[in-house]
Amino acid sequence: MESVRLTEYARLPRAYGRLHLLHSTVDAYGRTHWLLTEAAPGPGPADPYEALVVTADRGDVYETHLGAVRLYRPRLDALPDGGFVLAEARSKPRVHHVQVFDALGRSSWTFRVGDAIGHLLTDTSGALWVGHSDEGVYGDDPLSHPGLRRWSSTGEPLWSFSPGPGPLDMSDCLALNVHGTTAWACPYMHHPLIEVGADGSVRLRTTRVRRVSGLALEGGRVAFLDLDDVLTYGRITEHTVEPEPGAARLVRPDGRALAGRSLVCRGPRIHVRERGGTDWSVFDIGRGDR
Incomplete structure (x- = not known):
């Protein structure tokens, strides 16, 4: 199987390397x-602590100091x-x-x-x-039962997924891509590609993929990344995603295999950070790797 190398994207400046x-x-x-x-906050309900957000933006780096953080292991978005x-x-x-x-x-x-x-992703x-x-x-919290929801930044519910006949289900939101104000999801168990507009409109397209962990879209094409770091491609039609021939393994910029990773999917890009690391690399479906 051929390989597709990630491209280096962002690196935490060395000055912050001593921080947790x-x-x-x-x-x-x-x-x-x-x-x-x-230092890492202690387990259980956290006493308020100070945190620092370091932001890299097209070569510029700046800080935002957060006061009175009360969460033990928080996810972050801007x-x-x-x-x-x-x-x-x-x-x-x-x-x-x-x-x-x-x-x-x-x-x-x-x-x-x-x-x-x-997944927690903000839109524009x-x-x-x-x-x-x-x-x-399938848990005890009814807020989670839809599997995919959209909220305002003040906690007002804006939209929630509703299951329907056939493959329109959401047992687990395996992959989520948010670009502009549109979201695409690939849920378990039938793995459809679900497109959700900011107005709450939903379009479903059936696929032939399995074990999806990330996806990127551009110009009527989609790339699915599975749990084994294998990329497969498809052409988006009115009601289906038609598979394209060939597959490729996503690897580090130096060509070595990935060793555990977290993903952020934004439009044509799948951003990758290896587990325990601070650096980001990127796959871009529109970059012409194939």
């Missing part, structure tokens, strides 16, 4: 953010107004596990979006797209 990394992401505008603390949203993946009923900060790093809102968050309007794993879909 809580989470990192790539936002709706392509900026990279690292959420850092002096808001268009310069603020940030943090969310604890696991939560208990009635416990607020989402914390929103303004551009000055002040805590402004807290609310709940449901247990077992697998500032809305939050939240995809849940099967532990949330």
Whole structure:
């Protein structure tokens, strides 16, 4: 099988290397953010602590100091107004596990979006797209049961997935791509490609893929990344994704195999950070690798 090499994308400056990394992401505008603390917060309900967001934006690096963070192992994304949203993946009923900060790093809102968050991505309007794993879909928290929801940055529900006949189900939101104000999801168990507009309109296309963990889309084409780091490609039609011949294994920029990773999917790009690392690399379906 041929290989496709990732391209280096963003690197945490060495000056911050001594700090503890809580989470990192790539936002709706392509900026990279690292959420850092002096030390890892203790388990259980966290006492308020200070955190630092380091942002890399087209060669510029700047800091945002967050005050009174109350989450133990938060996920991070950025808001268009310069603020940030943090969310604890696991939560208990009635416990607020989402914390929103303004551009000055002040805590402004807290609310709940449901247990077992697998994906948290903001869009260019500032809305939050939240995809849940099967532990949330089949768990005790009704907020998680739809599997995929869109929330305002102040905690107002804007849209939720509703299952339908045939492959329109959501047992586990395996992959989520948010670009502009549109989201694409690939859920278990039938693995359809679901397109959701900002107005809540839903389009479903059947696929022949399995074990999907990420996806990238551009110009009527889609690339699916599976759990073994194998890329397969398809052509998007009115009701289906028709497979294209060939497959390729996604590898590091130096050609070596990936060793565990987390993904952020944004339009034509799949951003990759290896487990335990701070650097980001990227696959771009429109880059002409094939």
